[in-house]
Amino acid sequence: MKRLSLLVAVALSSLSTYAQTWNLDKSHSRLGFTVTHLMLTEVDGNFKTIDATVTSSKPDLSDAVFELTADVNSINTDNERRDGHLKSADFFDTAKFPTLTFKSTSMKKVEGKKYKLMGDLTMHGVTKPVTLDLVMNGPITQETPRGKSEKVGIKVSGTLKRSDFGVGSSSTAVVSDEVELRGAAEFAKQNAVTEKK
Template sequence: MKKITLFTALLLSSAAAFAQTWTVDKAHAKVGFTVTHLMVSEVDGNFKTFDAKITSAKPDFTDAVVELTADVNSIDTDNERRDADLKSEKFFDAAKYPTLTFKSTSFKKVEGKKYKVTGDLTMHGVTKPVTLDVVLTGPVQHPMNKKDIAGFKITGELKRSDFNIGPGMSTAVVSDEVTLRANAEFGKQ
């Protein structure tokens, strides 16, 4: 029995040793969201400052761990007054909760290049599980530096009320449903 346990431990540690880290190319990435304003128009925003990495030993990414951190103070909706309001205690309370984080707990292939990523999203001091859709492009070899790169298009929805964001704001003014979008190119290190 001890031999089996030792063998299993060695097998798991050798698999971890072959895991590759993929880092985000920030020049070719965007982390954004969309809400509906007054039930008629969509307002887009994004986080200008963020970091992300993916760790995976399998070439199809089915064992991937995705980690993202975004600076709430970098929120940008192309309107300074609205951005200041979003950073205030009425919404994100960036002074008290300056970062938003996501760490995946599973990355499962649905079919072809389509996946579902599930993980813990933390915003405004609240952590909740979310499941997002992922479309993988690549991996391919970068034509200039000859390193492997892969693209990930991530989409999904959540309710801002689940994270206590804008609790005093009527859903007739700003929708409770928030559409998430992230497009990112990652390079294998």
């Protein structure tokens, strides 16, 4: 029994040793979307306040788990009146549902730097599985005045239907049901800086 407990403790210690956490560099990251207005022209927007982390047990992040939160009240389409309408009960109803979250459930390599990222998206109080296309650049080691740091760049894209999440209704049909998502993010490995002596 003592031997089994020791083996479990060693295994858990090994997992914690190799677990990596990567934090979002918010100044080099963006979560955006595109919808079509009146089936005529595309309108772009983004969420100005986002946060995300990546955890992985492999150095190449091939088993990465992504978690993201966006403040829906930070929605920005370069039109104050439109942004106000999107925050209203007609669309996101941010008074009741102020955040949007995503947590990945699996990641599958397609080829080279390309992956399929599967996960649960929660928006407007509704959680649905989504599949996104992901491109990973890096990880790379960067020299800084303080030493070395490890960074990775991630691009994700995909399409979803806002009606699946109860965002908008038939009375808001001037906006396409399909929404294109696009994200670009830079992550830095936590405690990855090696101080120069």
